[in-house]
Amino acid sequence: MKFSRRTTAAAVTVAAIALVATGCSSSGSAAGTADDPITLTVTTFGTMGLDDLYTQYEDENPGIKIEATNIDTGGNAKTDWQTKQAAGAGLPDVQAVEEGWLSAVMQVSDQFTDLDEYGAKDISDQWVDWKVKQATDADGRIIGYGTDIGPEGLCYNRELFAAAGLPTDREEVAALFGGDDATWADYFAVGEQYHAATGKPWYDQSGFIWNAMVNQQPEGYYTSDGELNIEDNSDLKALWGELAGGAAAGLSSGQTQWDWGKGKAFTDGSFATFVCPGWMLGVVKGQVEAAGGDASTGWDFANVFPGGPANWGGTFLTVPTTSKHPKEAAALAQWLTEAKQQAAAFTVAGTFPSNIEAQSDPAVTGTNELATFFNDAPLGTILAERSKGVVAQYKGADDSVIQEQVFGPSALSLDSGTDGQEAWENAIGLLNQLVVNK
Amino acid sequence: MTATITPPVTSPKPDASPRPAEKRSFRQRLNTWDVKYSPYAYVAPFFILFGLVGLFPLGYTFVVSLNDWNLLTGPGEWVGLGNFQAELADPFFWNSLFNTVSIFFLSAVPQLVAAVFIAAILDRNLRAKTFWRMSVLIPYVVTPVAVTLIFSSAFSEKYGLINNILEAINLDPVMWKTDVFPSHIAIATMVNWRWTGYNALILLAAMQAVPRDIHESAALDGAGQFRRFFSITLPSIRPTMIFVIITATIGGLQIFTEPKLFNPTVSTPGGNDRQYQTTVLYLWDLAFNRQSFGKASAVAWLLFLLIVLFGVLNFLISRRIASTEARVMKKRSARALARSRAEAELTSGFVPGVAPGVGDARDEVPDVASPPPPPHPTAPDITDPTRTEENR
Numbered sequence: 001m002k003f004s005r006r007t008t009a010a011a012v013t014v015a016a017i018a019l020v021a022t023g024c025s026s027s028g029s030a031a032g033t034a035d036d037p038i039t040l041t042v043t044t045f046g047t048m049g050l051d052d053l054y055t056q057y058e059d060e061n062p063g064i065k066i067e068a069t070n071i072d073t074g075g076n077a078k079t080d081w082q083t084k085q086a087a088g089a090g091l092p093d094v095q096a097v098e099e100g101w102l103s104a105v106m107q108v109s110d111q112f113t114d115l116d117e118y119g120a121k122d123i124s125d126q127w128v129d130w131k132v133k134q135a136t137d138a139d140g141r142i143i144g145y146g147t148d149i150g151p152e153g154l155c156y157n158r159e160l161f162a163a164a165g166l167p168t169d170r171e172e173v174a175a176l177f178g179g180d181d182a183t184w185a186d187y188f189a190v191g192e193q194y195h196a197a198t199g200k201p202w203y204d205q206s207g208f209i210w211n212a213m214v215n216q217q218p219e220g221y222y223t224s225d226g227e228l229n230i231e232d233n234s235d236l237k238a239l240w241g242e243l244a245g246g247a248a249a250g251l252s253s254g255q256t257q258w259d260w261g262k263g264k265a266f267t268d269g270s271f272a273t274f275v276c277p278g279w280m281l282g283v284v285k286g287q288v289e290a291a292g293g294d295a296s297t298g299w300d301f302a303n304v305f306p307g308g309p310a311n312w313g314g315t316f317l318t319v320p321t322t323s324k325h326p327k328e329a330a331a332l333a334q335w336l337t338e339a340k341q342q343a344a345a346f347t348v349a350g351t352f353p354s355n356i357e358a359q360s361d362p363a364v365t366g367t368n369e370l371a372t373f374f375n376d377a378p379l380g381t382i383l384a385e386r387s388k389g390v391v392a393q394y395k396g397a398d399d400s401v402i403q404e405q406v407f408g409p410s411a412l413s414l415d416s417g418t419d420g421q422e423a424w425e426n427a428i429g430l431l432n433q434l435v436v437n438k
Numbered sequence: 439m440t441a442t443i444t445p446p447v448t449s450p451k452p453d454a455s456p457r458p459a460e461k462r463s464f465r466q467r468l469n470t471w472d473v474k475y476s477p478y479a480y481v482a483p484f485f486i487l488f489g490l491v492g493l494f495p496l497g498y499t500f501v502v503s504l505n506d507w508n509l510l511t512g513p514g515e516w517v518g519l520g521n522f523q524a525e526l527a528d529p530f531f532w533n534s535l536f537n538t539v540s541i542f543f544l545s546a547v548p549q550l551v552a553a554v555f556i557a558a559i560l561d562r563n564l565r566a567k568t569f570w571r572m573s574v575l576i577p578y579v580v581t582p583v584a585v586t587l588i589f590s591s592a593f594s595e596k597y598g599l600i601n602n603i604l605e606a607i608n609l610d611p612v613m614w615k616t617d618v619f620p621s622h623i624a625i626a627t628m629v630n631w632r633w634t635g636y637n638a639l640i641l642l643a644a645m646q647a648v649p650r651d652i653h654e655s656a657a658l659d660g661a662g663q664f665r666r667f668f669s670i671t672l673p674s675i676r677p678t679m680i681f682v683i684i685t686a687t688i689g690g691l692q693i694f695t696e697p698k699l700f701n702p703t704v705s706t707p708g709g710n711d712r713q714y715q716t717t718v719l720y721l722w723d724l725a726f727n728r729q730s731f732g733k734a735s736a737v738a739w740l741l742f743l744l745i746v747l748f749g750v751l752n753f754l755i756s757r758r759i760a761s762t763e764a765r766v767m768k769k770r771s772a773r774a775l776a777r778s779r780a781e782a783e784l785t786s787g788f789v790p791g792v793a794p795g796v797g798d799a800r801d802e803v804p805d806v807a808s809p810p811p812p813p814h815p816t817a818p819d820i821t822d823p824t825r826t827e828e829n830r
Contacts (some may be wrong), residue, residue, distance in 0.1 A: 078726075079726050082726055083509055084513075086509050086510060104510060104729065107508070107510050108509055108510045108511060199637070207705070212765075255596070256594070256595065256701070256703070257703050258703030259703060261594060261596050261597030262597065265596075265597075320645050398728075400727070401727060401728055403705075404706060404727070405705065405706045405727070407706030408704075409710040410703075413710075416616075432528075433530075438730065
C-alpha cells in the first residue's frame with residue numbers, strides 16, 4: 001500500500017517536471033543525402049497547383065524531402081504568417097506571400113532572405129520586370145521569386161451587349177472601349193449607352209473598379225518616397241469623381257462583393273461587364289456554373305482594360321531568415337518558379353505565369369476548359385498582352401487598411417446612393433481616424 | 439492491517455513524545471514527504487497548466503498593452519496606459535461594445551427563455567424521451583462555421599431565402615447585412631439556434647433533480663401546471679440558472695465566429711460601417727489588419743475587466759434574489775408554524791413540537807389562507823429536513 005502510493009507520487013512529480021521541460025532537438029544542417037534528407041517546409045494557400053511539382057522535385061533531388069502545408073484562403077494564410085512572424089518562430093522554409101500583403105511584408109523585409117545571395121539578380125529577367133520590382137525592398141534586396149500574376153482584362157457578356165445593340169466580337173469590343181488607349185471615361189460612356197438602351201446596370205459594384213483604378217496609377221495612396229498622399233491627390237480625386245458619376249447614373253448593380261447571390265448575378269443579367277484578372281476567370285466560370293449557367297450564358301473576355309494596364313494579385317515564394325536551410329529553400333523556390341513549372345501550375349490551377357517564357361508556353365496559350373467557357377477566347381495570349389506595361393506601385397505600411405477599411409465602405413456607399421463628394425469626405429474622415437492619427 | 443492505519447511517523451505532537459536520538463530511516467522520511475507534499479504534486483498539473491496558458495498570457499498581454507507594439511516589427515515606445523486611454527476615446531471601441539451588448543441581449547434573453555420552456559417540456563413524460571432530448575442538442579454539434587455559412591446565405595440581401603419570402607408576401611426586403619439592428623438580429627439568431635438546445639439540456643438536468651414528491655404534493659394540494667412550474671421548478675433550479683446565465687454572459691461578450699463569418703467577404707470585419715463589429719472582432723481587426731498589437735492588447739484587457747464586472751454584477755444580483763427568496767421563505771414558514779401551533783392549541787390542549795415538519799411542508803403550498811391542514815398521511819415523509827436546504 002505505502003509503497004505504491006510513493007511510486008505514484010514520484011510518477012506524478014516526474015510527469016509535472018516533464019510538462020515544464022519540453023525538449024526539442026535540432027538536426028544538423030549538413031547537406032542532405034538520400035539516406036538522411038533535408039526536410040523543407042513549404043506553406044502555400046488557395047490553389048497554387050504545386051502539389052505534383054513537389055513530388056517531381058523530390059524525385060530529382062534525393063537529398064530533399066518536402067513537407068507542404070496549404071491554407072485554404074489568402075486571408076487565413078496572412079493571419080497565419082503574421083502570427084508566426086510576430087512570434088519569430090514556426091515559419092516554414094518557403095513561405096508563399098501574396099501581393100496584397102506586400103505592404104505588411106515590406107515592413108519586415110529584413111526578416112526574409114535576400115535571394116540575390118543565391119543568384120536572383122542573374123535570373124531576374126525571366127520574370128516580367130514589375131514582378132521583380134514588387135519583390136524588391138527599399139534596400140534593393142530581392143525577397144521573393146514571382147509565381148503568378150493577375151493582369152486585368154475585361155469580362156463582358158455577349159448576349160447582353162447584343163441586346164443593347166453593342167458589338168459582341170471581342171476585337172470590336174476592345175476597339176469600342178478605345179483599345180490600348182481605353183480610359184475610364186470611355187468605359188463609363190459606353191456604360192451609359194448600355195444603360196440607356198436596356199435600363200440595366202453596367203458593372204457589378206464600385207469596389208473592384210476603385211481597386212483597379214488605384215492599382216494602375218504610377219503612385220497610389222503613397223508617393224514613391226513613402227509619403228501618404230490622398231487628401232490633395234487630384235488624380236485619385238478625379239477618378240473618384242468618375243466612379244461616383246457612374247454609380248449616380250445607375251451603372252452599378254450594387255452586388256455584394258464575392259457573393260453575387262451564389263452566382264445568380266452572373267446569369268440573370270444584373271451587369272454586363274466585370275473586371276477580370278486572370279485568376280478571376282475561374283471565379284466567373286465557377287459562379288456561373290453554381291447558378292446553373294454554362295458557356296451559353298455569354299461571358300467573353302476582351303483584350304482591353306480601361307485606364308491602361310492593371311494588375312490585381314499574384315504571389316511570391318519567399319525564404320524567411322528563420323529557415324535552417326536557406327540555400328536549399330531558395331533553390332526549391334527558384335525551381336518552382338521556372339518557366340516549365342509555372343506552365344504546369346497554370347494547367348492545374350489557372351494561375352497565370354509571371355515567367356515570360358512560360359507565358360508563351362503552349363500549355364498556357366493553348367485551349368482548355370476555361371477558354372471554351374469564354375467563347376474560345378485565347379486567354380493566355382490576352383493575359384500576356386495585358387501584363388505589359390503594368391507598374392510596380394509603392395505600397396506603404398497601411399496600404400491595405402486604406403484600400404479595405406477607408407475606401408471599401410465609401411465605394412460601397414456610392415452604390416447605395418451616397419453623393420461622391422460626401423463619400424470622399426467620409427473616406428478622409430476614416431483615413432484620419434485609422435491611419436493618420438492612429 | 440492495523441499497522442497501516444497508524445503509521446509511526448504521524449505522531450501528532452513530536453515534541454510531547456520523548457524524542458529518541460535514533461535517526462529516522464530514509465524510508466520513513468520519504469513517507470513523511472509523501473504525506474506532506476504529494477497532494478501538492480497531485481494538484482500541480484492544473485496550476486502549472488493554468489499558469490502557462492492562462493496567467494502568463496494575461497500578464498504578457500498587459501505588458502504588450504503598455505507599449506506601442508506593432509504586430510510585425512515588435513515593441514516600440516513604452517506608452518504606459520496610453521493605449522487604454524486611446525481606446526476609451528475611440529468611437530470604434532464604443533461602437534464595438536454597443537454591438538456586443540446589443541447582440542448579447544438579443545441572443546441571451548430569448549435563448550434562456552426558450553431553453554427553460556424546452557427543458558420544462560422535455561422534463562415531462564414524453565414518448566421517446568431520449569430521442570427528443572438528443573435532438574435539441576443537434577444544433578450544438580454542428581460546427582459554427584457551417585451554421586454561419588447557412589445563415590449567412592439565408593440572410594443574404596439580394597438573393598437570400600428570408601428576403602425572398604418577405605418579397606413573396608409583398609413586404610420590403612430587410613437589409614440584413616447593411617442595417618445595424620437587422621444585422622444584430624441575424625447574428626443573434628445564429629447564436630440562439632446553436633445554444634438554445636445546449637442550455638435546455640443543462641436546465642433539464644437540473645429539473646430532473648427536483649424531487650418528484652414535491653410536485654406530487656403540490657398537485658395534491660391543487661396547484662396547476664403553471665403554478666407548479668413557477669413556484670417549484672423555477673426556484674429549485676436557481677443555481678443552475680445562475681450558472682447558465684453567467685456562462686451565457688461570458689460567451690456573449692466574447693462572440694467572434696458568428697459576426698466574423700456572417701459576411702466573410704466584406705473588407706472591414708464586422709460590416710462595412712462596422713454595423714456588427716463586436717469587441718473581439720474589433721480586437722482581431724486591430725491586431726491583424728491594423729497591426730496595432732499594443733492597442734489590441736489594451737482592448738483585450740478592457741474586455742477582460744468588463745467580463746469580470748458583468749460576472750460580479752450577475753453574481754450579486756442573483757445572490758440578492760436568492761437571499762430575498764430565503765427571507766420570504768423564512769417568514770412564510772414562521773407564519774405557517776405559528777398558525778399550526780395555534781391550530782394545534784385549538785384542536786387539543788396539546789402544545790406542539792410535534793409536527794415541525796408540517797410547517798415546512800406548507801412552505802411549498804401557495805400562500806393562500808388555507809383551511810386547517812388536512813391530516814396528511816404522507817406528511818411525515820415530506821418533512822425531510824434536507825428539503826429546505828434544497829430549496830434555498
